[in-house]
Amino acid sequence: MDSHAKTPAPDAAPPRLELRGITKRFPGCLANDHVDLLLRPGEIHALLGENGAGKSTLVKMIYGVLHPDSGSLLWQGRETVVPDPAGARRLGIGMVFQHFSLFDTLTVAENIALGLDEPGRMDALSERIRTVSERYGLALDPERHVFHLSVGERQRVEIVRCLLQDPRLLIMDEPTSVLTPQEAAKLFETLRRLAAEGCTILYISHKLEEIRALCDRATVLRAGRVVGACDPRRETARGLAEMMIGSELSTPERLPPGEAGAARLVVRHLSTTSDNPFATSLKDVSFEVRAGEILGIAGVAGNGQAELMAALSGEALIADPQAVTIEGVPAGHLGPRARRSLGLAFVPEERLGRGAVPELSLSENALLSGYAREPLVRGGLVHFGRARAYAETIIKGFNVVAHGHRAEARSLSGGNLQKFIIGREILQKPKLLVVGQPTWGVDAGAAAAIHKALIALARSGAAVLVISQDLDELFVLSDRISVLFHGRLSDSRPTHETSVERIGLLMGGLFGTPPDEDGEITRAV
Amino acid sequence: MSAELALIGPILAAMFAAATPLLFAALGETVVEKSGVLNLGVEGMMLMGAVCGFAITVKTGSAPLGLLVAAGAGAAMGALFGVLTLLLLANQVATGLALTLFGVGLSALIGQGFVGIPLEGLPKLNIPGLTDLPVIGQALFGQDLLVYLGVLAVPLVHLFLYRTRAGLVLRAVGENHHAAHALGYKVIRIRFLAVMFGGAMSGLGGAFLSMDYTPMWAENMTSGRGWIALALVVFATWKPVRVMLGAWLFGGVTIAQLHVQGMGIAIPSQLLSMLPYLATVLVLVLISRDVARIRLNAPACLGKLFHPDS
Numbered sequence: 001m002d003s004h005a006k007t008p009a010p011d012a013a014p015p016r017l018e019l020r021g022i023t024k025r026f027p028g029c030l031a032n033d034h035v036d037l038l039l040r041p042g043e044i045h046a047l048l049g050e051n052g053a054g055k056s057t058l059v060k061m062i063y064g065v066l067h068p069d070s071g072s073l074l075w076q077g078r079e080t081v082v083p084d085p086a087g088a089r090r091l092g093i094g095m096v097f098q099h100f101s102l103f104d105t106l107t108v109a110e111n112i113a114l115g116l117d118e119p120g121r122m123d124a125l126s127e128r129i130r131t132v133s134e135r136y137g138l139a140l141d142p143e144r145h146v147f148h149l150s151v152g153e154r155q156r157v158e159i160v161r162c163l164l165q166d167p168r169l170l171i172m173d174e175p176t177s178v179l180t181p182q183e184a185a186k187l188f189e190t191l192r193r194l195a196a197e198g199c200t201i202l203y204i205s206h207k208l209e210e211i212r213a214l215c216d217r218a219t220v221l222r223a224g225r226v227v228g229a230c231d232p233r234r235e236t237a238r239g240l241a242e243m244m245i246g247s248e249l250s251t252p253e254r255l256p257p258g259e260a261g262a263a264r265l266v267v268r269h270l271s272t273t274s275d276n277p278f279a280t281s282l283k284d285v286s287f288e289v290r291a292g293e294i295l296g297i298a299g300v301a302g303n304g305q306a307e308l309m310a311a312l313s314g315e316a317l318i319a320d321p322q323a324v325t326i327e328g329v330p331a332g333h334l335g336p337r338a339r340r341s342l343g344l345a346f347v348p349e350e351r352l353g354r355g356a357v358p359e360l361s362l363s364e365n366a367l368l369s370g371y372a373r374e375p376l377v378r379g380g381l382v383h384f385g386r387a388r389a390y391a392e393t394i395i396k397g398f399n400v401v402a403h404g405h406r407a408e409a410r411s412l413s414g415g416n417l418q419k420f421i422i423g424r425e426i427l428q429k430p431k432l433l434v435v436g437q438p439t440w441g442v443d444a445g446a447a448a449a450i451h452k453a454l455i456a457l458a459r460s461g462a463a464v465l466v467i468s469q470d471l472d473e474l475f476v477l478s479d480r481i482s483v484l485f486h487g488r489l490s491d492s493r494p495t496h497e498t499s500v501e502r503i504g505l506l507m508g509g510l511f512g513t514p515p516d517e518d519g520e521i522t523r524a525v
Numbered sequence: 526m527s528a529e530l531a532l533i534g535p536i537l538a539a540m541f542a543a544a545t546p547l548l549f550a551a552l553g554e555t556v557v558e559k560s561g562v563l564n565l566g567v568e569g570m571m572l573m574g575a576v577c578g579f580a581i582t583v584k585t586g587s588a589p590l591g592l593l594v595a596a597g598a599g600a601a602m603g604a605l606f607g608v609l610t611l612l613l614l615a616n617q618v619a620t621g622l623a624l625t626l627f628g629v630g631l632s633a634l635i636g637q638g639f640v641g642i643p644l645e646g647l648p649k650l651n652i653p654g655l656t657d658l659p660v661i662g663q664a665l666f667g668q669d670l671l672v673y674l675g676v677l678a679v680p681l682v683h684l685f686l687y688r689t690r691a692g693l694v695l696r697a698v699g700e701n702h703h704a705a706h707a708l709g710y711k712v713i714r715i716r717f718l719a720v721m722f723g724g725a726m727s728g729l730g731g732a733f734l735s736m737d738y739t740p741m742w743a744e745n746m747t748s749g750r751g752w753i754a755l756a757l758v759v760f761a762t763w764k765p766v767r768v769m770l771g772a773w774l775f776g777g778v779t780i781a782q783l784h785v786q787g788m789g790i791a792i793p794s795q796l797l798s799m800l801p802y803l804a805t806v807l808v809l810v811l812i813s814r815d816v817a818r819i820r821l822n823a824p825a826c827l828g829k830l831f832h833p834d835s
Contacts (some may be wrong), residue, residue: 065707085709101704105698107819114697115708119690147821275816 014077016041016169017062018202022071024057031057032383033224034071039169043292044191044201046232049221050244050443051414055204057172059219062202063095064088076168086117095163095171096155102146104278108157110143115161115259132163136190147278151300152183159190171202172193176210178301178469181504190213206244206444208237222246245444250414260479261291264343264432266325266462270318270332272307280304283355283487289432289463294454294521295492296478297467298503304487306349309436312465313346327431340369343431347422353416355421358410362402363391366424367407373428390427398423415446422450432463451476461479471500474509485509535663536780541672542738544769544776546730546747547572548675550754551761551768552682553726557603558758559686560719561699562824565621567727568751569628570602574728575735576632579742580639588647592671592732599728600721602628605766607720611713614830616679625751633744644740647671671733678726678770683765695719699824712831727751753802760809775805817822 015036019037023030032055039045049055049120062073072079082088087093102111109126113119126142133140138156146154155175162170172191176184190479191201191214195314205211211218211232218232220243228243235243282304289295299305310316311324316330325331326342336346346369348354356365367387371377376387391405398419402412409417418438425433438454439447454477458464464501467484468474474481480492485505490506550567557564578595582588606624609615612618647669650656656666686692695715698705730750735742753775761767778801786797 064709085707087709089709097704097707101701101707103700103704104825105700106693106697110693110697113690114693114705114710273822276819277820 013041015039015074016076018074018077019058019062020072020074022061022068022073024054024061024068026057028198030224032061032068035221035224035226037219037226039200039202041193041200043216044195044203044214046215046218047202047221048205048206048211048218048240049202049466051441052443053221053244053256054224056173056199057220057224057270059095059173059202059204062088062169063171065091074280089115089117089165092166092168093171094165094167094169095173096158096175097163097173102154102157103125104147106146108140108144108146108149109144111146111157112142112161112164116164128164129160133160136160136163136193137186138190139397140504151302152180153177155179155187161189163194167199169200169202171204174205174206175203176205176207177414180300180507181471181500182508184210197207208232208240210235211240220244241444242317247445260293261461262329263288263290265289265312265465267312268321268323268325269320270308270311272311272316272318274307276482278486280307282307285484285487285489287482287489287492289465291431291461291463292458293479294458294464294466294477296474296481296495297465297484297489298466298471298474298481298507299469299484300507301469303484305436305469307487308484309348309434309467312434312523313344313348345369345425345430345433346430347425347433347435349436349440351417352410356409356417359408361391361406361408362395362400362412362475363387363405365420366391366394366405370428394420394423394427397427398453413443416440418442419446421451422453428455430462431458432465433457434465434467436467437469438466439470441469447473471503473504475500483507532552532784534661536723536784538667539780539783540667540773540776541676542776543779544772545672545675546549546734546738546750547754547757547772547775549678549730549771550735550751551757551772552675552678553723553730554754554758555761555763555765555768556682556686556695556726557563557719557723558827559699559718559763559824560695561702561824561829561831562615562716562720563617563828564603564606564624564720564723565618565755566602566606566624566628566751567723568726568747568749569632569752569804570599570724570727571734571747572628572632572745572756573602574599574731576636576639576731577747578740579644580635580734582644583639585738588736589718592738595728595732595736596725597622597728599608599724599726599731600751601724602728603720603722603724604717604722607717610830611692611716611720614832617828617830627689629745636742636744639742642741644736646740647737664724669737671729673738674729675733679765679769686765696824699826702826702829706831708834712833720746727754732756734821749802753805756806757809759819760812762818763824764822771805771809775801 017039019035022032022035024032035058047055057066061068061332062082064084064087073082074080080091082091090305109122111127113125119125129140129142136519138160138332140153140156142161146157175187177281179187195201215232218230219226220228222244228356231238250397264286268286270282270368272282274281280303285308287295311318314334321330321332326339327345329342331339332341352358357368367382370390374390376390378384388405394400395402395405400420401416412420418439422438435454455466466474468495475495478495481495481498481503482492483503484489485507486509550571554564554567565820574595577598578591581594582591602624606620609620610617650669652666656662671697686696694710698710698712698715718733731747734746757768757771782797782800786794
């Protein structure tokens with residue numbers, strides 16, 4: 001690690017952007033504390049940090065969405081105030097947001113027009129979109145409505161929107177968190193090409209391998225402060241991770257797969273249809289999860305994960321009871337409560353609002369799913385003493401950082417709330433646990449703890465189903481992996497017999513065609 | 526010419542007139558809702574427009590001034606709603622209901638001295654030759670200015686929403702206010718203007734009732750048209766042309782049931798008076814059963830509060 005370079009190389013033009021002592025305070029937290037950052041023309045610069053380290057706040061200030069409390073910003077060597085996003089765009093700063101700032105019911109061209117200050121006539125704009133998207137290999141049809149597009153295509157809309165303004169600095173906020181590995185590789189090509197043309201790229205991510213492959217320099221943020229700068233190509237992923245979290249990283253061990261026992265969850269020919277044009281229908285999905293194993297379901301968001309979760313939890317009822325069998329009992333027609341009493345526990349993707357009620361205390365939230373299997377309710381009356389004790393057990397057992405059982409669910413950080421919710425389900429000793437995105441937006445330490453807990457649960461004889469977009473996570477956890485694409489599920493493969501590349505191809509919809517490593521042909525779906 | 530045919534002309538003419546208050550109010554509310562705001566105060570804004578327009582016309586003798594003040598009164602009510610919900614972040618549903626109650630009360634108070642005063646009504650168009658055409662002459666060429674203005678507002682609102690940049694921004698704000706804010710659009714300002722436009726249109730709709738349709742003031746004279754206008758917007762899936770068709774349907778049934786009452790058929794008059802409301806809701810429910818269409822056209826942020834820092 002070298003010290004943070006304050007002075008540009010003697011031959012270089014003035015830095016594209018320099019931040020000096022930027023500080024931003026929110027009620028109750030110091031989001032950025034005297035942050036210095038220097039971006040040179042044509043470099044790909046990584047901004048690294050855990051969730052909550054202050055990365056998003058910092059780039060929002062560069063883009064004019066937020067304003068710093070103190071500190072100064074120098075654009076091309078001159079002190080500048082970025083009044084608002086339109087002002088940032090005028091300077092030549094473009095930004096691709098983590099949560100896309102797109103409008104579902106508008107067309108691609110309309111969406112792009114909204115991000116331009118002088119879009120001109122719509123037909124001329126469509127033509128420009130076609131030209132730019134071809135030039136950078138980002139195929140797009142300007143007339144399509146955004147809700148028809150895949151996540152990767154949506155990102156292209158955002159990128160093309162920025163490119164049309166000929167940016168000098170392009171900010172990418174966690175751009176690959178929703179892409180397949182192949183889509184990510186293609187994005188990197190585009191970014192390298194842009195950088196070669198002189199555009200500076202500020203790349204925010206916590207995916208270390210990517211940063212090592214793509215970026216020229218990295219600045220690491222922790223708790224709102226710059227804690228280091230380095231050349232990521234000369235660091236190991238582990239070293240970067242430890243800079244980010246400021247302590248040693250403990251990773252869960254890959255245990256040898258346990259003896260898979262009886263099938264706890266059997267799904268046969270599950271198909272759904274929906275009135276909602278934004279939903280994906282499931283098409284003839286079949287799989288089973290056995291006692292003692294973890295089945296991972298990979299896939300890019302929006303390929304039927306939400307619908308599969310709803311069909312499994314009982315939020316959506318299935319006409320055919322046999323489509324979902326829990327512990328040998330046909331359960332397709334049963335609601336969530338009946339399925340819970342069969343031994344199903346469930347951790348939804350949305351922590352606040354579905355996994356927990358934001359305004360309720362932890363003990364009340366513990367009661368919400370715990371009452372079925374723990375003696376927390378007697379004769380219709382809540383036994384608050386037991387609910388409290390149960391919440392305390394979860395808090396202790398899973399190292400949840402919270403102000404006791406009275407804390408409101410929304411006051412917890414994402415990682416701590418997720419530990420609490422998963423703990424609540426695991427302590428009920430489920431026979432079958434279904435988890436959606438267990439570590440989405442969770443810091444590395446909590447993620448490791450959650451992974452350990454899930455593996456321990458499976459090894460104790462429960463069946464575990466993990467639906468996730470995070471391939472690294474699935475490769476750590478799963479014994480077998482399947483892929484969901486456009487509502488169809490691929491056959492599962494044992495994790496040790498497959499690779500990230502293969503799963504990535506399946507995530508992109510290449511079911512069937514290419515022969516796999518063993519020379520077999522996977523089932524055409 | 527047969528007697529039946531002779532009847533169709535006046536019925537048609539009356540239908541367009543009966544539809545006009547709804548058309549104004551519902552078009553205004555369409556723009557409001559497309560920007561992501563649900564204002565249930567349409568009834569109250571219409572009543573304020575009705576009483577203010579009437580009072581000014583009686584006092585000054587100038588109908589154009591009356592209309593202007595009616596639109597202003599509606600816009601002021603809309604601005605009040607905007608201050609409460611957009612700036613002070615009050616709940617939109619509760620505030621809208623309160624606005625209606627407020628409008629009912631305040632309009633009755635203002636109108637106390639004007640009950641029973643007759644007014645001449647707005648001048649009608651008269652094009653020799655055309656207006657005298659049989660059957661359609663009176664309906665198409667014998668209305669007053671507001672009726673034409675209402676119909677003209679349909680393509681104008683449509684063009685604004687779907688062909689102008691301002692309309693695109695307004696729809697974007699209603700679709701995803703956080704994204705619009707992140708792109709640098711002034712969500713609150715845009716919504717405030719939309720709410721004031723909606724108020725002005727409601728005010729004009731109400732003024733048409735008191736200054737022309739039944740040229741007099743009576744307490745609560747909109748008799749639920751504001752609510753029908755609200756329903757119309759949803760069932761028309763926020764599309765101006767469908768709003769117009771719905772308004773005409775309401776107008777048509779209103780006139781038809783009046784004639785049935787006039788013929789002395791033995792159906793309780795209350796049932797017949799209910800018919801326009803029932804028929805409008807029923808037909809619109811039937812043609813808008815397509816859930817997908819509702820979802821695609823409904824502004825995703827409808828009724829949601831927006832705070833720039835959250």
